[in-house]
Amino acid sequence: MKKFEEKTIQTETIYDGKIVKLQVDDVTLPDGKTSRRELVKHAGAVGIIPITKDNKIVFVEQYRKPLEKSLVEIPAGKLENGEEPSVTALRELEEETGYTASSPTFITSFYTSPGFADEIMYLYLADDLEPVENAASGDDDEFIELLELTLDEARQYVNEQRIHDAKTNYAILYLETLERM
Structure with a gap:
């Protein structure tokens, strides 16, 4: 043992x-x-950090029932059975933002709540965004609004707790690290 x-x-x-x-x-x-x-x-999930050509981060705002409030988050979604995380990343990017990317970069993976759950989240970066004509739509019960924020604006959203989930905070910390290099 x-x-x-x-x-x-x-x-x-x-x-x-x-x-x-x-x-x-x-x-x-x-x-x-x-x-x-x-x-x-x-089953696991994927989060993707979409960066526009003018260096803004694309976020989605949506209502989170367990919290009874809306949060601003990076696009993310559940892995489908047998789906590779990179495929999920591109699918969620298109469904939630209307963008695609040719080659998302894998950053890391992490367990979201290992004290009681086995969910693993894979995190990707996409900085070669292209709009998709006739983009796939998201889930019927998913209502989201897009926001494009600078890193400074995203930091302010963190301070205001409008961004208040682990994956999005991790994404912002990752981008801050890149900025310092």
Whole structure:
């Protein structure tokens, strides 16, 4: 057994939905005791940082029901079954912004909430944007508005908590790092 590994004794699926699966695992802890873990299983997601030719970042604003408010975020979406993250990045870019890019650059991946969920997010940069004629539309239940902001304006949105999610904050920190190089 690995140093901190917890061995699953039993898994009970509570809910199996379109986006998440909820389960409760009974586990044996490294010290031999047992405990329960409530888990969210997720297919994974992609976020993309779109940069226009005039060096603005394309964001989407949308209502987030769990928070009961709107947030300004980088375009993002769930991986479809068997879909490569780079394909998801381009699909979401087109659906949410009406842009495409020839070669998005992979930046990194990270776990969004490892204390209770297995969702992994892949982050890409697209700085060769081209508008798409007759762009694919997004989900029927998705209502978004586009914003193009400078990095300074995005920082102000962070201070105002209009940008207030991890993937978008990570994207802004990444762009700040590039700016310093």
